[in-house]
Amino acid sequence: MSARTTRTRLFAATTVALAALALTACQGGSDTGAEDPSSSATATVTSKPSAGASTGAGPDAGDSAGAQGQGGSNASTGSGSSSGSSGSGSGNASGSNGGSGGNGSQAGDKDDDTKPGKCSASSVKITATNVPRPINHLLLTATNTGSRTCYLPAYPMARFGEAQSVPPVAEETKPQAVTTLEPGKSGYAGVLLSAADGSAGDGYTANTLTVPFDDGSVATVALPSGGVHVDDALTVTYWQPSMDTALTY
Structure with a gap:
């Protein structure tokens, strides 16, 4: 084999090798670039309500828990107000009854003054x-x-x-x-x-x-x-x- 032929083959091999390296580099860059869309898609799925509900640790879950806590607090406050109103109503009713009882007692005393009593040697x-x-x-x-x-x-x-x-x-x-x-x-x-x-x-x-x-x-x-x-x-x-x-x- 001649020296020229040998150089030609070496050059061709070198060219192939460089092309392969270039292709490998391009594929590596392409893979690296593909990872970002995949990662972005994963983040998008995580932000969906179903993903947040499955993890139970996302902001939505926290907000929901906060909303429930506020709702429970409001419900409790409402119940307390209702109970307080009821208690106040009961007190007023009791007071009203007490006043009525007092009036009834006074009326009873007045009636007792007009009802016949036992005769006495003094009268x-x-x-x-x-x-x-x-x-x-x-x-x-x-x-x-x-x-x-x-x-x-x-x-x-x-x-x-x-x-x-x-x-x-x-x-x-x-x-x-x-x-x-x-x-x-x-x-x-x-x-x-x-x-x-x-x-x-x-x-x-x-x-x-x-x-x-x-x-x-x-x-x-x-x-x-x-x-x-x-x-x-x-x-x-x-x-x-x-x-x-x-x-x-």
Whole structure:
């Protein structure tokens, strides 16, 4: 082989080698340039909501959590305000009821002042009078000298002299309702002192008479001059609103 031929082949080989190197360099540059679009595409996918949701660590997730936190805070605040309003309403209602209760109490006190109470010896005067008919009878008159209406006991539990017991009441004289006395008005009760034919025993003359009231007070009643004669027939009627009814027994 000639030297020329040899140089020609060496030159060709060198040219091929340089071309290969150049091609390799171009391919390396092309690969390097391709990496950027690939990297950019990856970043773009990461910024998508699905990628952010899968990682759970992106800004979107943080903002979402912040929004949820604010929403929860607002909900809590709203609930507190509602509860506070409810509490305030309850308080006002309670106050209103309290005021109503107070008014009701005042009204009740006012009503109590107008309702009849128990008669008392301090506001009711009882007198005893002999009557011609029926014979051996005494008329008791109870007059309200006070300023308030009151109701009498069912009947006068009269105690004559030193008697240890009170006389029985004639049940047939019981009225439909307890006798009530308006100021200045009177109630009446009849007293059978003794048997008309003198058949009853244990007779004696009584010079004093006391009549108790339901409130615990006791009225001292003045008897006719010389006292009255009583025996085992002693009986009283219920208090009556009229004199005639009281003297029918």
